Amino acid sequence: MATLQDVAVAAGVSPATASRALSTPASVSMERRHRVLEAAERLGYRPNRSAQALASGRSGHIGLVVPDLANPFFATVAKGVQSQARGAHRSVLVADTDEDVRAEREIVDDLQPNVGGLLLCSPRMPEDEIRDAAARGPVVVVNREVAGLASVSFDVASGVHAALAHLRALGHTRVAYVGGPSTSWSDARRRAALTEVAGLEIVDVGGQRPIHQGGVAAADLVIAAGATAVLAYNDLVALGVMARLHARGLSVPGDVSVIGFDDIPAAAYVSPALTTVALPLTRAGHEATTLLDGLDAAAEPPTVRLPVELVVRDSTGPAALPLKG
Amino acid sequence: MATLQDVAVAAGVSPATASRALSTPASVSMERRHRVLEAAERLGYRPNRSAQALASGRSGHIGLVVPDLANPFFATVAKGVQSQARGAHRSVLVADTDEDVRAEREIVDDLQPNVGGLLLCSPRMPEDEIRDAAARGPVVVVNREVAGLASVSFDVASGVHAALAHLRALGHTRVAYVGGPSTSWSDARRRAALTEVAGLEIVDVGGQRPIHQGGVAAADLVIAAGATAVLAYNDLVALGVMARLHARGLSVPGDVSVIGFDDIPAAAYVSPALTTVALPLTRAGHEATTLLDGLDAAAEPPTVRLPVELVVRDSTGPAALPLKG
DNA sequence: GTGAAAGCGCTAACAC
DNA sequence: GTGTTAGCGCTTTCAC
Numbered sequence: 001m002a003t004l005q006d007v008a009v010a011a012g013v014s015p016a017t018a019s020r021a022l023s024t025p026a027s028v029s030m031e032r033r034h035r036v037l038e039a040a041e042r043l044g045y046r047p048n049r050s051a052q053a054l055a056s057g058r059s060g061h062i063g064l065v066v067p068d069l070a071n072p073f074f075a076t077v078a079k080g081v082q083s084q085a086r087g088a089h090r091s092v093l094v095a096d097t098d099e100d101v102r103a104e105r106e107i108v109d110d111l112q113p114n115v116g117g118l119l120l121c122s123p124r125m126p127e128d129e130i131r132d133a134a135a136r137g138p139v140v141v142v143n144r145e146v147a148g149l150a151s152v153s154f155d156v157a158s159g160v161h162a163a164l165a166h167l168r169a170l171g172h173t174r175v176a177y178v179g180g181p182s183t184s185w186s187d188a189r190r191r192a193a194l195t196e197v198a199g200l201e202i203v204d205v206g207g208q209r210p211i212h213q214g215g216v217a218a219a220d221l222v223i224a225a226g227a228t229a230v231l232a233y234n235d236l237v238a239l240g241v242m243a244r245l246h247a248r249g250l251s252v253p254g255d256v257s258v259i260g261f262d263d264i265p266a267a268a269y270v271s272p273a274l275t276t277v278a279l280p281l282t283r284a285g286h287e288a289t290t291l292l293d294g295l296d297a298a299a300e301p302p303t304v305r306l307p308v309e310l311v312v313r314d315s316t317g318p319a320a321l322p323l324k325g
Numbered sequence: 326m327a328t329l330q331d332v333a334v335a336a337g338v339s340p341a342t343a344s345r346a347l348s349t350p351a352s353v354s355m356e357r358r359h360r361v362l363e364a365a366e367r368l369g370y371r372p373n374r375s376a377q378a379l380a381s382g383r384s385g386h387i388g389l390v391v392p393d394l395a396n397p398f399f400a401t402v403a404k405g406v407q408s409q410a411r412g413a414h415r416s417v418l419v420a421d422t423d424e425d426v427r428a429e430r431e432i433v434d435d436l437q438p439n440v441g442g443l444l445l446c447s448p449r450m451p452e453d454e455i456r457d458a459a460a461r462g463p464v465v466v467v468n469r470e471v472a473g474l475a476s477v478s479f480d481v482a483s484g485v486h487a488a489l490a491h492l493r494a495l496g497h498t499r500v501a502y503v504g505g506p507s508t509s510w511s512d513a514r515r516r517a518a519l520t521e522v523a524g525l526e527i528v529d530v531g532g533q534r535p536i537h538q539g540g541v542a543a544a545d546l547v548i549a550a551g552a553t554a555v556l557a558y559n560d561l562v563a564l565g566v567m568a569r570l571h572a573r574g575l576s577v578p579g580d581v582s583v584i585g586f587d588d589i590p591a592a593a594y595v596s597p598a599l600t601t602v603a604l605p606l607t608r609a610g611h612e613a614t615t616l617l618d619g620l621d622a623a624a625e626p627p628t629v630r631l632p633v634e635l636v637v638r639d640s641t642g643p644a645a646l647p648l649k650g
Numbered sequence: 651g652t653g654a655a656a657g658c659g660c661t662a663a664c665a666c
Numbered sequence: 667g668t669g670t671t672a673g674c675g676c677t678t679t680c681a682c
Contacts (some may be wrong), residue, residue: 001438005675014653016655016678017653019676020652027651029652046439047676049375050375050376050379051674051676052675052677054373054375054376054676055657055678061418068404078419086432091418091439093386094407109369110416111416113373114371114375212590212593239594240594266595269564270596271595271596338668340660340661340669341668341671342667344660344662345667352668373660375660376659376660379660379661382674
């Protein structure tokens with residue numbers, strides 16, 4: 001493996017100049033710069049990131065912490081982060097907490113000293129712990145907002161309102177909300193937005209694990225609640241609700257309308273295709289990575305709230321007669 | 326941030342002893358070991374991975390290269406890798422090639438000098454390039470086999486045979502195969518297994534992008550081919566085929582039976598639920614990580630081929646009359 | 651604009 | 667067993 005030293009020798013310059021030519025091109029004369037670049041190219045030089053990190057005190061790595069990599073929501077965000085990071089010649093260290101707060105804490109502690117910045121995606125930790133982490137190094141929170149910290153989140157409230165307006169326009173008057181994990185900030189946001197809507201009766205059937213199985217479990221509660229429509233915490237849960245409804249002989253949207261959240265790929269290709277509040281997931285990954293790059297301890301931490309969009313597909317339709325009561 | 330130096334001072338030992346206490350506990354007296362561990366704990370010591378890597382010459386990081394993180398297949402493998410790596414106190418650097426060979430090459434070159442080992446998942450590169458990479462450092466190939474290299478793959482042939490036997494038992498005589506990317510090793514494996522089966526006419530309708538959209542495009546070819554059943558490269562493609570079949574007014578499995586590959590979560594919760602060849606993806610991630618750990622340049626590189634299983638759900642049924650010709 | 655030299659935090663001989 | 671010493675490959679003052 002060729003080292004910077006080798007490149008320097010090959011180019012007939014000092015290691016310092018070689019280093020500058022690569023990282024501060026402007027501070028080196030054109031001629032030497034070219035000699036160095038050429039030598040680096042020719043020798044197939046690859047910087048040793050560990051040495052760079054050790055010497056400079058800052059790692060180029062980005063740490064990405066997600067609750068569940070196998071969840072398409074996080075996988076999509078991760079893809080966005082990864083592509084943006086690559087553009088900036090940085091690598092991404094991903095860690096999966098398995099939806100466990102203890103694991104999350106540990107991972108953050110482990111990761112933070114070894115990365116240049118941390119992307120906390122849907123963190124389940126209490127706010128003060130997140131703030132502690134941010135005090136130790138650059139942190140951007142994704143899909144959650146923490147006062148005083150940089151974050152990228154979604155305009156959930158307007159999504160909820162659009163979904164509810166859509167249902168009301170279809171004649172629904174009683175809709176069930178199937179929630180997500182109690183530790184989820186975005187679930188709290190959805191709930192908060194629910195209470196703000198008039199003309200519609202909302203029954204909260206409780207929180208579920210944010211995966212398909214959670215929806216399956218919730219479907220029976222929805223039926224028992226006598227709702228003609230359901231808004232789910234996310235698409236996975238919505239899909240679970242639909243599956244169970246179907247299994248119990250109910251038609252979607254004939255008997256019950258279903259709306260999800262996120263617009264994961266599967267939402268478009270299940271049948272009936274799922275009406276859902278689409279979140280710009282990949283873009284969130286991009287934005288978060290960009291924010292992290294430009295984070296300035298002095299300045300007011302930037303907060304970006306991405307717009308969402310109701311995508312109406314085939315899982316919502318005119319209200320049927322109430323199932324009961 | 327507390328350094329090993331700090332810990333050593335606090336424990337009243339030399340840095341070397343502190344280092345040993347943490348990485349080679351057996352080589353330090355019980356008393357000092359405890360003093361060091363206690364001090365480390367108390368100071369919240371976190372090893373600087375960059376320094377470790379630089380000093381020891383080997384990084385603890387595992388580099389994971391996948392074609393598409395948003396593809397549930399790879400996301401699931403990644404989750405397996407990640408969980409196993411964490412158990413071994415190693416971090417995972419993921420990189421997404423976007424199914425592009427050039428990007429893959431670049432990423433491997435970038436990543437390799439900075440990780441302790443590389444996990445190449447479904448690499449699209451030619452064999453000799455993969456072998457070159459393996460010559461430069463520990464490499465385990467996942468979902469592909471390369472002569473002379475360590476790999477974790479799946480017993481695809483027996484999966485294909487099980488699928489075909491299932492279809493034949495249902496009375497099908499003409500089945501279409503919808504392939505994946507031409508650069509895909511596992512697609513070649515599937516094709517090879519197809520030719521080995523008698524009593525069944527196989528029509529190859531060509532390769533597609535290994536995602537939902539690929540299946541949608543292929544469905545019309547399937548219909549035109551007059552097949553009563555289709556075996557798809559993977560579940561995503563199978564789902565795409567089903568969606569298009571449905572859109573064209575054909576029933577699954579009434580008119581056409583569909584079988585996928587992989588058993589991604591969505592396979593179970595679409596309707597009709599997809600019959601598919603299940604691959605132990607998480608386990609593959611585990612095994613690959615374990616192999617990487619134990620890789621010994623001297624020894625014969627280990628090859629593990631994981632068993633697969635046909636999961637029969639609702640997308641396959643008795644053969645209908647041929648659609649045409 | 652350029653080079654010499656120090657040192658980031660850690661591990662690994664090497665002596666004791 | 668334990669401490670001393672010398673780097674790993676790079677960045678970064680600091681002089682020139």
